[in-house]
Amino acid sequence: MKLLNTEIKNNVLKTMITILERERKNIIKANRKDLDAFQREDQALFDRLIVNDKKVDEMIEAVKAVMLQDDPVGKEISNRTLKNNLNIVNTTAPFGTILIIYESRPDVTIEAAVLAFKANNKILLKGGKEALNSNLILEKCWHEALEENGLSKDWIKLLHLKREETREFLKNPSEPLDLIVPRGGESLIKFVKENASCAVLVSGRGNNFLYVSEHADWSKAVNVIINAKTDKISGCNALDKVLINKNLPEYELKLKMLQEKLEKHKVEILVDDKVSDILSQKETVSDLDVWYEEFLALKLLIGEVDNLEEAIDIINIYSGKHSAAIITEDKLEAMQFMQNVDSAAVYHNASTRFTDGGQMGIGAELAISTDKLHHRGPLGLNQLVTNKYYVFGEGQVRI
Structure with missing residues (x-):
């Protein structure tokens, strides 16, 4: 993969900002075709599909934010000189070609591409058929921005593959493929992991848990639960399960109040x-x-536990390892929970809705990883690089 200098990459992004603004009405018009064809039985998926003026504004802001970030490629991680004067420098380097598979959400076509491109990766975008018209016009915008700056359209490309064709592509890619990011539900993740012939970085489903301790401030608990469950049901950081300690004072009354x-x-x-x-x-x-x-709906499961240890065990067995929260006024208990729950993000007295690239200081995100390698949590610009060792010598041999 050819290394591009920062100026060229930023010029592409600057051009893209202009094109998105110019094509705003056409993007929304194309999205309307997708919305009109969509069967609204899945409200969460429908919500993710919508592109309006606000969403276009967010696309533009995402591109602008990445443009203003430092180039993540070629940064020195370590520099060591051995006794024999062999100089070993570890630096950041692009992955190469990234494939992201996602459902609905045309904004992923912008956010994933801008991050991958700024990190000097080629990106293949496999969007869902429900967003076809939206994705086509966004791809056209990218291609215009690339070609206007003398670059190949191949840097950012939509894949138009049916399920069996996708399976074959995963097993036997027609071009070099270095990393696959499935961004969707459990069935999509399972499909990719079973068929992929290269590294897979799982962008986790949610299924987030919250534990209400016997030492909880009840008003905090209720406010956090309502926000985490209802603020955005289509978000992977939304709440799905609540575990309540049976020793909570006025336990039965508070359960009925929560209901x-x-x-x-x-x-x-x-x-x-x-x-x-x-x-x-x-x-x-x-x-x-x-x-x-x-x-991914206005639905919540409430369970009872005897103690903190039981809550931790249940969360570690069933959760999507995305986000988990504890509501308690006992700081030692909170730390025990946060250290022992196996999730990308753990919270004390706060809503899980903050697991987001923008909130966590990363900016635009490719996905939120629940894997432990090579990064966990929101995948932003600085997480879309790997590393390479540069070794400088003068004829040294190892003895």
């Missing part, structure tokens, strides 16, 4: 066997698979 509050926000409540003794009119979960499920 009332959730119902005001039109949240469907599921309960485990223990909570069903108190919220008897709610559906009791009998299938363990529901505990693994990311809802």
